[in-house]
Amino acid sequence: MKFVSTRGGAKVGCARAIVAGLSENGGLYVPEKFPAVSVEELSEMLGMSYAERAAVVLSKYLDEYDADWLLNACESAYSGFGGDPAPLVRLDDGVYMLELWHGPTCAFKDIALKLLPYLLKKACELCGIEENVLILTATSGDTGKAALEGFKDKAGFKVMVFYPSEGVSKMQKLQMCTQDGNNVNVVAVKGNFDDCQNAVKEIFSSEEYARQLKEKNIILSSANSINFGRLAPQIAYYFSAYLDLVSSEQIEMGEEIDFTVPTGNFGNILAGYYAKRMGLPVRRLHCASNSNNVLTDFFNTGTYDMRRELVRTTAPSMDILVSSNLERLVYEVSGRDCKLTASRMKDLKENGVYSVTESELDEIRLTFDGGYADEETCVEAMYDVFIDVGYTMDTHTGCAMKVAVDWFEKHKKDETKMIVVSTANPYKFPQDVLYAVTGNDVKDCFKGIKRLHAATAMAVPKCLSALKDKTLRFTKTCDGKKLFAEVMEFAEK
Numbered sequence: 001m002k003f004v005s006t007r008g009g010a011k012v013g014c015a016r017a018i019v020a021g022l023s024e025n026g027g028l029y030v031p032e033k034f035p036a037v038s039v040e041e042l043s044e045m046l047g048m049s050y051a052e053r054a055a056v057v058l059s060k061y062l063d064e065y066d067a068d069w070l071l072n073a074c075e076s077a078y079s080g081f082g083g084d085p086a087p088l089v090r091l092d093d094g095v096y097m098l099e100l101w102h103g104p105t106c107a108f109k110d111i112a113l114k115l116l117p118y119l120l121k122k123a124c125e126l127c128g129i130e131e132n133v134l135i136l137t138a139t140s141g142d143t144g145k146a147a148l149e150g151f152k153d154k155a156g157f158k159v160m161v162f163y164p165s166e167g168v169s170k171m172q173k174l175q176m177c178t179q180d181g182n183n184v185n186v187v188a189v190k191g192n193f194d195d196c197q198n199a200v201k202e203i204f205s206s207e208e209y210a211r212q213l214k215e216k217n218i219i220l221s222s223a224n225s226i227n228f229g230r231l232a233p234q235i236a237y238y239f240s241a242y243l244d245l246v247s248s249e250q251i252e253m254g255e256e257i258d259f260t261v262p263t264g265n266f267g268n269i270l271a272g273y274y275a276k277r278m279g280l281p282v283r284r285l286h287c288a289s290n291s292n293n294v295l296t297d298f299f300n301t302g303t304y305d306m307r308r309e310l311v312r313t314t315a316p317s318m319d320i321l322v323s324s325n326l327e328r329l330v331y332e333v334s335g336r337d338c339k340l341t342a343s344r345m346k347d348l349k350e351n352g353v354y355s356v357t358e359s360e361l362d363e364i365r366l367t368f369d370g371g372y373a374d375e376e377t378c379v380e381a382m383y384d385v386f387i388d389v390g391y392t393m394d395t396h397t398g399c400a401m402k403v404a405v406d407w408f409e410k411h412k413k414d415e416t417k418m419i420v421v422s423t424a425n426p427y428k429f430p431q432d433v434l435y436a437v438t439g440n441d442v443k444d445c446f447k448g449i450k451r452l453h454a455a456t457a458m459a460v461p462k463c464l465s466a467l468k469d470k471t472l473r474f475t476k477t478c479d480g481k482k483l484f485a486e487v488m489e490f491a492e493k
């Protein structure tokens with residue numbers, strides 16, 4: 001299987017695509033074609049563990065990796081999840097929650113970022129890269145912590161995370177700044193997420209910086225969600241969730257189902273689209289946003305228009321105006337036209353807006369629709385489910401729940417089963433969740449945890465409650481212009 005860039009250029013193997021992250025012209029790597037999974041293969045996967053199912057899905061794309069090696073990697077990566085990494089919980093007749101937050105950082109990013117170090121290390125070997133790899137990541141909260149946990153103490157890697165000094169939650173900040181491991185570093189960057197992301201992008205695009213790092217025997221790589229090595233592991237949980245519905249006799253094999261996915265960078269939901277293209281019986285994908293509803297407007301009008309203020313919400317991992325992975329979908333529906341995709345992305349960069357044609361929008365809408373929750377309707381959705389069935393969800397998942405409920409209200413006779421993808425443990429955002437389910441407001445996140453536990457009786461993850469007594473290891477804040485000096489200092493350590 002070769003990979004092509006959404007903006008044209010040479011084909012590469014999967015290892016090269018994973019090492020590079022982005023193609024040289026800024027495009028995203030996509031598989032040359034979608035590998036198929038037949039109904040027979042699906043049936044064979046029914047009796048498998050999560051790691052085994054993931055290895056089957058991954059081996060369809062990553063043919064430069066040995067299949068047994070992939071299975072071993074999946075088993076190691078997912079061994080620390082305390083059981084099934086992606087359990088499905090029945091909420092109501094026909095509605096299920098896919099809980100993707102049972103990993104070490106309590107958010108769905110773990111599913112990809114626990115496996116990525118294995119994939120990347122092997123990819124370096126396959127490409128004959130001998131330098132050490134410095135993972136550089138800008139984060140709005142959850143990716144940074146998951147990258148730190150994934151790459152900590154992994155030989156051959158260093159990992160450095162930059163987060164915006166204004167823009168991550170208290171809990172997210174504590175999670176990152178208390179990180180252990182002897183190859184990690186965390187620095188706050190003055191400003192918001194866009195400032196932080198731009199400063200990091202500048203480092204990646206500088207040949208001079210690359211030269212200076214190479215002198216230290218270091219190359220840069222990214223753990224951001226545009227890397228195919230992050231997308232591929234996410235495809236697996238769509239398969240696994242489907243198979244769990246079949247084996248628990250909630251659906252017949254072959255019956256189509258829907259997913260509602262809380263969306264920021266469009267990585268999670270895009271993996272669902274890839275699963276559908278591979279033959280998984282998925283009918284519709286409902287894309288859920290918060291008040292930063294650029295995607296909702298896109299699915300309604302065919303115009304992607306980011307010319308608006310970024311709003312800070314209680315679902316910070318979805319506070320994003322440029323959903324990078326949408327480029328992969330737009331590329332597909334353009335008939336894989338790399339020139340057109342490149343020119344649209346240029347329009348986005350220069351003017352903040354681009355449109356797809358009416359027929360492309362029609363094709364998109366055969367599978368996708370978009371909705372959003374503002375702060376109030378998100379709280380309402382979380383409260384209603386808590387009161388009706390006693391299930392507690394986080395704020396990101398709350399946005400998805402609102403969108404799913406809207407769909408059912410508009411389509412009362414729809415009997416298609418719905419899986420709502422749940423992306424974070426509620427205790428990761430304890431004050432906001434506490435407010436949603438009880439109306440109580442507390443200032444301190446650990447008081448929030450205590451009261452949320454009293455209200456819900458849900459188990460508190462140790463990794464979050466233990467933060468209270470951990471010492472801060474990383475306290476530095478730097479100016480966006482001085483980022484590279486920080487990188488060099490860390491590289492020399």
Ligand SMILES: *Cc1c(COP(=O)(O)O)cnc(C)c1O
Nearest residue numbers: 142264265266267268317396423
């Ligand atoms: C990252 C994240 C999202 C958004 O996922 P994308 O792949 O960026 O669309 C949603 N919820 C949580 C909790 C996240 O950490």
